[in-house]
Structures are given as structure tokens and as C-alpha cells.
Amino acid sequence: MSVAQLNKRNLILFDLDGTLVDSAADLYRSMNLSLEELEWPLVTEKQIREWVGKGASKLCESVLLHIFGILDSEQHKLLLQKFIDIYSVELCVNTQIYPGVTEFLKHCKTLNIQMACVTNKPVQLAQGLLDALQLSSYFQVVLGGDSLPERKPHPLPLLHCMQSLKISSSQSLMIGDSSNDIEAARRAGIDCIVVSYGYNHGENIYNCQPQQVVDSLAELII
Numbered sequence: 001m002s003v004a005q006l007n008k009r010n011l012i013l014f015d016l017d018g019t020l021v022d023s024a025a026d027l028y029r030s031m032n033l034s035l036e037e038l039e040w041p042l043v044t045e046k047q048i049r050e051w052v053g054k055g056a057s058k059l060c061e062s063v064l065l066h067i068f069g070i071l072d073s074e075q076h077k078l079l080l081q082k083f084i085d086i087y088s089v090e091l092c093v094n095t096q097i098y099p100g101v102t103e104f105l106k107h108c109k110t111l112n113i114q115m116a117c118v119t120n121k122p123v124q125l126a127q128g129l130l131d132a133l134q135l136s137s138y139f140q141v142v143l144g145g146d147s148l149p150e151r152k153p154h155p156l157p158l159l160h161c162m163q164s165l166k167i168s169s170s171q172s173l174m175i176g177d178s179s180n181d182i183e184a185a186r187r188a189g190i191d192c193i194v195v196s197y198g199y200n201h202g203e204n205i206y207n208c209q210p211q212q213v214v215d216s217l218a219e220l221i222i
Helices: 024-038 045-051 056-068 073-089 101-110 123-132 156-164 179-188
Strands: 011-014 114-118 141-143 172-176 191-195 212-214
Touching (some): 011 156, 024 045, 024 056, 024 073, 056 073, 073 123, 101 114, 123 141, 141 156, 156 172, 156 179, 172 179, 179 191
Parallel strands (some): 011 114, 011 172, 172 191, 191 212
């Protein structure tokens, strides 16, 4: 039996990168442009795909640890600012909406289910990306990694959405692609479905013992 049970949901919380959109190509592009300007060694798209999902700051940390073997706060500050400056100008060059996503969002809208986008990406970049892909109209709330004092895997962003929209845990569902999403949902006391195609920091998503894994969100349309 599907965990989705859309007939009893009043709120669905979605992760963004790796769940709704494949943004790794643009993150890779912007990161290497940043590294080029700083005259530091470059990284591969495969590496970026393994490092994304915990926000821009963590991505920069992973890159610096790979290149230099240590984390220097000045280098981190420099790279993070450069990366955000470059990425925010060209958020959506090669980013694609995953197959099945738009159909599922439309389906949820027809069922009058409220939707929130809860990502660890800085909120300004998340909103910009949703705008560029014409997905913004589906979401009542957009929360980024810098919106609240805590970010996923802490449950606060999920609990904040539920409280602000006055929706109970049993009526809520999290859809994501990583251990961060699964842990945040568990700690918030809500059901969680994950997609098989996401990033999850280079680890097999099944290792996290998810409640349900789908290859496409279209599978949840009944």
C-alpha cells in the first residue's frame, strides 16, 4: 500500500534539488566558474552530484576539503560569496524538472492539497529557481536553508510549515531524495516518500530505510 494516501493529506512538503529538479549541471558549472576566477583547481560534475543537498555553504566546504584537504574560513567565505554571485545570475541554464513532477504537482493542486518547498538551498536562490521553471504557483510556502535557525535534517522547517498552515502531522507528507529528508520527517513525526533518482550525497537511499521509494512522482497519482 502506498504511503502517499493523498485523500488524507492536506499538506505535502517537497525537497527541491534532486527531488523536483535536476540542478547539478548548473551547480557544477557555477562552481567551476567560481574556482576558475579564484585560480583554484576544478571539480567534476560527478563530485558535485555527491556533494549537493546540504546547502551552498556545505557544498563549498566539500569542494575546499577536496582541493586543499583542510577547511580555511577565509577561503570558505571567499568561495561561498563567489559561488552565490555567479549561480544567482544563471540559476537555470541546464536545470531540468524531473519527469512526472509537474503532473504530480497539478494533481495535488486539483485535490486542494497545500504544498511547501523545503530546501537547504538559500531561499533567494530556491525562489529564483522555482520562478524560472514556472513552479512557484504550486507552493504556499518556500523555505530555504537560511529561512530559520535550523535546517534539515532538523525537523524545524517541517514543523514550521505545519504550524503556519495549521495542518497536523497525520495530514502531512514529506517527499524528498536524501537521508536529510527522511530524518527530518521522522523527527517531525510525518510520513516520508523518497525518489530513487536524487542525489543523497553519493549513498544508496535504501540504506536509510525509507518508508517508500518511487522512480517517478507520477507513480503516486491514483
